[in-house]
Amino acid sequence: MSVELNKKLNDSKFTRWMALGVVAFTMMAAYFVNDVMAPLKTMLEGQLGWGSTDFGFYTGAYSFLNVFFLMLIWGGLILDRFGIRFTGKLAAILMVFGTALQYYGITELADSNSVYFGYKAGVFISSVGYSIFGVGAEVAGITVTKLIAKWFKGKEMATAMGVQVALARIGSQAAYTLAIPVAKSFHLDTPVLIGLVLLVGGLIAFFAFSVLDKKLDKQIKDDKTSVDEEKFSIKDVGAILSNPGFWLIALLCVLFYSCVFPFQKFATELMVSKYGIDADFAGSIVGLPALGALILTPVFGSLVDSKGKADNIMIIGAAMLIFVHLTYSIPSINGWWVATVLMIILGIAFSLVPSAMWPSVAKIFPAHQLGTAYALIFFIQNIGLWGVPNLIGWIQKEFCISETINGVNQYDYTIPMLVFTGFATLSLVIGLLLKVANKKYGYGLEKANIEKK
C-alpha cells in the first residue's frame, strides 16, 4: 500500500518515456538547425561567396561564446542553482533567437557589401546568430542530460540517454538529407527557415515538459522516503576538476567529437569532390552515421545498462574512428562504395562512444554535481568544436586548393583527413588511460546501470 502511495511520475514507465519524448523533440529540432547549413557549403560558396575560411569561421562560431565567454560554465552553474525547468526554457529561447538572426544573415544581408572584423556582413551576422544558437543548444544538451539522470535514476538511464541521442540524430539526418534538395527546389535559406519553425515547436515542447517536471518535484518533496539531494556549492567545481576521471572523459570527449562533428560539416564536399558522389545524394551519405546511431545508440545504451563494459565500448569506438579517417585520407582509395561503408563504420563508432561515455559521467559524479560536470565536459568539447573547423578551413585554404571551377574552389582532403586521424589516435590513447583509471579509482564504468531488485 505504502509503495503505491509513494509512486512518483517517473515510476510509471509510460510517463517517464513520454516526458523523454517531449524533450527529445526539442533536441531533435536543435540538431536539425545545427547541421542544416553544412551540406550547403558549396552552394554558399557559389551563391553567397562564402569561402572555406568563412565556412570554417561560421561552423566554429557554434562554440565561440561557449568557449570564450564561458557560456557553458555559466549555463552549468545556472542549471545546478536554478534547476532544469528555468535553464531549459532559457536555452530554448536562445536557440530560437540565434536561429532567427542566422536566417537574417543569409537573407537580408546576403548581398550586403559591408565587412565586420574582416568578414562579409552576412557571414558575420549568421555566425553571431549561430553562436547564440550554440549557447542555447549546448545548455539545452546539459539540461536534458541532467533531467534524464533525474527521471531515469536507478532505471534505464543509459538506454534513455541513448534514445534521446538517437532521436536527436533524426534531426541531423533530416538536415543532411534535405538541405540540398530543399535549397535547390525553393531557396538557399529555406532549410534554415524550416529549422526555425521546428525550434519554435521545440520551445513549446519544453514548456509542456516543465509542467510534468514540476509535478515530479512536488512528489519528490512530499515523499518522506526519498533522500534529500545535497545542494550544489561552488566548492563542487574544485571537487570535479580534481577528479582524474573528469579530465579523461573530457579529453576523450573533445578528441572523439572533434573527429565527428567538424568532419561531418566538411564531409558533403568530400563525398562530391573525392568520391564523385552526386551533390543531391552526398548529404544522405554524410547523414548515414546519424541514421545508424538512431538504431544503434539505444541498443548499445541498453547493453551498457544491462551488461556494463562502458570502458571497453569507448575504446572500441575510438579504434574504429582511426580506421575510418585513415582510409578516407588515402588518395588512391576513391570508390563511392568505400566512402559509404566508411560512413557506416563511423556511424557504429558514433553510437558506441556516446552510449557509453555520457552515462559514465553519472557514475563518476553525484547528482548535485552533474549539471556542472556535464557543462565542464561540454565546455572542453566546445574548444575542439570551435578550433577544429577553423583549423580545417585554414588548412584547406592554405594547402588544399586543387583547382578552381567557375570561381568555386575544389579541395583535396588528404591533409584534413590525416589531421582527423591524429585526433582519433589520441582519443584511443585516452580511452585506454580511462580504463586504467577506472580500475585504480573504482568508478565502476564496467558495471551495469540497472539496479537489481
Ligand SMILES: C[C@H](N)C(=O)N[C@@H](CCCCN)C(=O)O
Ligand atoms: C554537441 C554536444 N555537446 C554533444 O556532445 N552532444 C552529444 C550528446 C550529449 C548527450 C548527453 N546525454 C551527441 O552525441 O550528440
